[in-house]
Amino acid sequence: xxxxxxxxxxxxxxxxxxxxxxxxxxxxxxxxxxxxxxxxxxxxxxxxxxxxxxxxxxxxxxxxxxxxxxxxxxxxxxxxxxxxxxxxxxxxxxxxxxxxxxxxxxxxxxxxxxxxxxxxxxxxxxxxxxxxxxxxxxxxxxxxxxxxxxxxxxxxxxxxxxxxxxxxxxxxxxxxxxxxxxxxxxxxxxxxxxxxxxxxxxxxxxxxxxxxxxxxxxxxxxxxxxxxxxxxxxxxxxxxxxxxxxxxxxxxxxxxxxxxxxxxxxxxxxxxxxxxxxxxxxxxxxxxxxxxxxxxxxxxxxxxxxxxxxxxxxxxxxxxxxxxxxxxxxxxxxxxxxxxxxxxxxxxxxxxxxxxxxxxxxxxxxxxxxxxxxxxxxxxxxxxxxxxxxxxxxxxxxxxxxxxxxxxxxxxxxxxxxxxxxxxxxxxxxxxxxxxxx
Amino acid sequence: xxxxxxxxxxxxxxxxxxxxxxxxxxxxxxxxxxxxxxxxxxxxxxxxxxxxxxxxxxxxxxxxxxxxxxxxxxxxxxxxxxxxxxxxxxxxxxxxxxxxxxxxxxxxxxxxxxxxxxxxxxxxxxxxxxxxxxxxxxxxxxxxxxxxxxxxxxxxxxxxxxxxxxxxxxxxxxxxxxxxxxxxxxxxxxxxxxxxxxxxxxxxxxxxxxxxxxxxxxxxxxxxxxxxxxxxxxxxxxxxxxxxxxxxxxxxxxxxxxxxxxxxxxxxxxxxxxxxxxxxxxxxxxxxxxxxxxxxxxxxxxxxxxxxxxxxxxxxxxxxxxxxxxxxxxxxxxxxxxxxxxxxxxxxxxxxxxxxxxxxxxxxxxxxxxxxxxxxxxxxxxxxxxxxxxxxxxxxxxxxxxxxxxxxxxxxxxxxxxxxxxxxxxxxxxxxxxxxxx
Numbered sequence: 001x002x003x004x005x006x007x008x009x010x011x012x013x014x015x016x017x018x019x020x021x022x023x024x025x026x027x028x029x030x031x032x033x034x035x036x037x038x039x040x041x042x043x044x045x046x047x048x049x050x051x052x053x054x055x056x057x058x059x060x061x062x063x064x065x066x067x068x069x070x071x072x073x074x075x076x077x078x079x080x081x082x083x084x085x086x087x088x089x090x091x092x093x094x095x096x097x098x099x100x101x102x103x104x105x106x107x108x109x110x111x112x113x114x115x116x117x118x119x120x121x122x123x124x125x126x127x128x129x130x131x132x133x134x135x136x137x138x139x140x141x142x143x144x145x146x147x148x149x150x151x152x153x154x155x156x157x158x159x160x161x162x163x164x165x166x167x168x169x170x171x172x173x174x175x176x177x178x179x180x181x182x183x184x185x186x187x188x189x190x191x192x193x194x195x196x197x198x199x200x201x202x203x204x205x206x207x208x209x210x211x212x213x214x215x216x217x218x219x220x221x222x223x224x225x226x227x228x229x230x231x232x233x234x235x236x237x238x239x240x241x242x243x244x245x246x247x248x249x250x251x252x253x254x255x256x257x258x259x260x261x262x263x264x265x266x267x268x269x270x271x272x273x274x275x276x277x278x279x280x281x282x283x284x285x286x287x288x289x290x291x292x293x294x295x296x297x298x299x300x301x302x303x304x305x306x307x308x309x310x311x312x313x314x315x316x317x318x319x320x321x322x323x324x325x326x327x328x329x330x331x332x333x334x335x336x337x338x339x340x341x342x343x344x345x346x347x348x349x350x351x352x353x354x355x356x357x358x359x360x361x362x363x364x365x366x367x368x369x370x371x372x373x374x375x376x377x378x379x380x381x382x383x384x385x386x387x388x389x390x391x392x393x394x395x396x397x398x399x400x401x402x403x404x405x406x407x408x409x410x411x412x413x414x415x416x417x418x419x420x421x422x423x424x425x426x427x428x429x430x431x432x433x434x435x436x437x438x
Numbered sequence: 439x440x441x442x443x444x445x446x447x448x449x450x451x452x453x454x455x456x457x458x459x460x461x462x463x464x465x466x467x468x469x470x471x472x473x474x475x476x477x478x479x480x481x482x483x484x485x486x487x488x489x490x491x492x493x494x495x496x497x498x499x500x501x502x503x504x505x506x507x508x509x510x511x512x513x514x515x516x517x518x519x520x521x522x523x524x525x526x527x528x529x530x531x532x533x534x535x536x537x538x539x540x541x542x543x544x545x546x547x548x549x550x551x552x553x554x555x556x557x558x559x560x561x562x563x564x565x566x567x568x569x570x571x572x573x574x575x576x577x578x579x580x581x582x583x584x585x586x587x588x589x590x591x592x593x594x595x596x597x598x599x600x601x602x603x604x605x606x607x608x609x610x611x612x613x614x615x616x617x618x619x620x621x622x623x624x625x626x627x628x629x630x631x632x633x634x635x636x637x638x639x640x641x642x643x644x645x646x647x648x649x650x651x652x653x654x655x656x657x658x659x660x661x662x663x664x665x666x667x668x669x670x671x672x673x674x675x676x677x678x679x680x681x682x683x684x685x686x687x688x689x690x691x692x693x694x695x696x697x698x699x700x701x702x703x704x705x706x707x708x709x710x711x712x713x714x715x716x717x718x719x720x721x722x723x724x725x726x727x728x729x730x731x732x733x734x735x736x737x738x739x740x741x742x743x744x745x746x747x748x749x750x751x752x753x754x755x756x757x758x759x760x761x762x763x764x765x766x767x768x769x770x771x772x773x774x775x776x777x778x779x780x781x782x783x784x785x786x787x788x789x790x791x792x793x794x795x796x797x798x799x800x801x802x803x804x805x806x807x808x809x810x811x812x813x814x815x816x817x818x819x820x821x822x823x824x825x826x827x828x829x830x831x832x833x834x835x836x837x838x839x840x841x842x843x844x845x846x847x848x849x850x851x852x853x854x855x856x857x858x859x860x861x862x863x864x865x866x867x868x869x870x871x872x873x874x875x876x
Binding site for chain 1: 466467468469470471493494495496497499500501503504507533534535536537538539540541542543544545546547548549588589590591592593689692693694715716717718719720721722725740742743745746748749752753
């Protein structure tokens with residue numbers, strides 16, 4: 001491959017004032033301003049690598065500062081020197097000897113690692129002239145395995161098992177590729193069911209969703225029980241008995257309450273209950289799952305690393321693995337989790353919706369289909385219909401399905417004018433706001 | 439109680455250049471500069487509340503910024519308005535609606551919560567004119583229970599069970615109080631066995647430790663197997679067969695390697711193996727424990743909240759609960775973990791050594807003895823013999839035991855001149871250093 005050298009890293013504190021319309025609201029996250037710590041790797045060529053980690057507004061500045069610190073491990077490096085030993089690079093970030101205490105492999109530091117590592121992957125895919133999903137799908141089993149850090153997960157999956165999964169899929173990839181290009185990848189919409197929306201708005205958005213070809217709808221729950229049930233009935237009425245309804249409690253309940261509340265919503269025939277309790281509670285999820293069967297249990301958007309995902313699978317705690325593209329340490333750790341999910345036969349339905357997440361996770365799901373799980377059965381990517389206008393290569397949805405992106409990279413690049421307008425606190429979007437508040 | 443109002447919060451980025459002497463070094467943390475994000479609550483009286491969260495140098499600035507942001511929830515409040523509903527205050531910090539995404543309840547944000555909540559407790563104890571351990575020990579079961587957030591743990595311990603534990607202990611406290619004042623609380627030393635120390639230095643420090651009355655010694659392992667064994671033999675030779683040797687791998691190994699390496703060190707007759715693998719790996723610890731019995735398994739200094747401790751206990755994963763005073767959200771979350779440990783009958787041996795941690799955790803262990811576990815059996819507090827000179831009320835060790843502190847507060851207040859000299863990057867300790875490096 002052509003090589004390039006990373007010469008500098010610029011980080012932007014980017015915030016969109018979404019809380020004004022209660023978009024993104026749920027039982028726990030009442031007023032998110034969808035935001036990102038966004039980084040740009042400049043190189044000695046015209047090609048740049050872009051990456052972000054998704055946040056909810058306040059605190060983004062902490063991720064920005066963490067990325068600025070970790071950027072020293074990328075600056076001055078050639079792309080090839082990183083990709084030739086990707087695990088070593090990843091560990092330089094996650095094991096920074098003094099920073100590590102603040103995690104390890106969790107929270108602000110790990111979110112920052114995600115942004116930076118994803119930016120390197122965006123650069124890598126652009127240099128290779130391929131969309132990320134295709135770059136990954138074309139790699140040999142040995143190369144992919146060499147990019148995965150098996151530390152702390154080799155009791156659950158060995159390198160050999162991973163290589164076997166990737167080898168078997170390689171020979172049958174071409175027919176799946178044709179199917180993907182023709183049909184796209186199934187998705188679900190979260191846009192109709194935000195917590196802060198009125199009954200009438202939910203009803204109207206469900207009708208619109210059906211008209212647009214959606215077949216899977218998610219509703220935020222975790223409020224007053226009778227409200228949850230009433231709102232759920234509205235959605236079920238509008239989407240009918242055959243389309244799928246998913247419920248999302250966003251960590252609102254304790255284990256016992258989650259069991260009771262999930263059972264009480266059983267009459268809605270939910271396809272899954274998402275985040276019924278603390279994202280850290282592996283054994284709690286396992287118990288909830290046992291006690292509410294056949295309602296399926298989903299979690300993952302707050303699951304902070306591969307060690308936690310490993311245990312969710314070992315404990316039989318989840319039916320759906322909702323991987324996030326930047327809460328874990330970027331593409332490399334995502335690969336580890338996809339391989340674990342394949343080993344344990346848990347379907348991966350990535351978390352998205354937050355700014356840039358739909359653009360990111362489509363690549364993960366496409367690669368998973370082509371080279372890891374090899375099936376779309378019971379798999380859907382989350383979709384939310386906002387903020388896509390800021391991206392150079394926004395997702396394309398057709399009849400409720402993601403169509404494969406074709407531009408080189410990880411689809412995460414944001415227009416310069418958006419980066420400027422929504423920069424916090426000095427961009428016009430915020431200084432106008434401040435003026436309005438004076 | 440007399441009430442005071444918090445009028446402002448000042449935060450200091452405090453760093454001690456301990457890496458110069460390899461103090462604090464282990465298999466994972468090679469070059470720590472023992473540091474703290476330190477906060478001072480000023481009030482409308484002469485009394486101040488002090489609190490810190492321990493860090494290893496770089497990244498302290500992130501905790502400082504997080505505390506500065508969270509300080510808004512303390513500023514302007516009366517102490518009583520906080521202590522009257524301590525759970526509500528704690529949730530204001532841990533559930534800050536946009537910050538929460540960066541955790542939840544883990545990493546930088548949670549460390550910051552720990553510093554601020556502990557500072558409120560320091561203030562509370564000073565206003566009450568008692569050392570923190572005594573303030574806690576004198577509270578009624580109902581009051582203590584009201585200070586604990588049972589969210590996410592009520593499947594493992596109910597309020598009623600917690601109240602029963604605290605009631606039974608209350609009636610028998612006076613005889614334990616007498617014993618404590620006379621004999622102190624057992625401890626162990628980590629000072630002899632840092633990873634970066636030479637064989638000769640370890641030998642010499644063990645001899646000194648025996649001469650000073652120590653009976654429990656910890657050695658850092660996780661290096662080359664033959665080095666670990668040789669170093670372990672030196673310690674065992676020096677301390678003899680009857681004193682206790684603890685080993686600490688600081689998360690170095692995967693689950694399978696941990697089992698193999700722990701067994702290989704069995705000839706040293708270790709009292710426990712500490713942090714054999716990832717602190718997030720509950721099921722991994724449970725498996726290691728089953729497979730290396732009778733060697734006991736200890737962990738906790740990186741366990742980020744009560745939900746993780748709950749599971750370590752539910753899974754039967756640990757023999758020793760090494761609670762940290764500021765990784766979790768301060769005294770309130772510590773109370774939850776002490777109660778869980780009592781319920782599951784797991785001895786608590788707090789993590790210490792880092793700057794301020796010995797000063798902090800003695801209060802936790804004393805309260806645990808008086809009102810929760812009611813025993814010192816198999817319980818020891820960690821001790822490291824450095825940086826105590828910066829504290830107004832440093833720990834007092836007599837014959838390898840912590841003697842109860844008597845000054846009001848949480849013993850965490852640092853001299854103003856130390857705060858100034860070790861402020862990063864402008865204090866003399868660092869600017870001298872910079873000049874020396876030029």
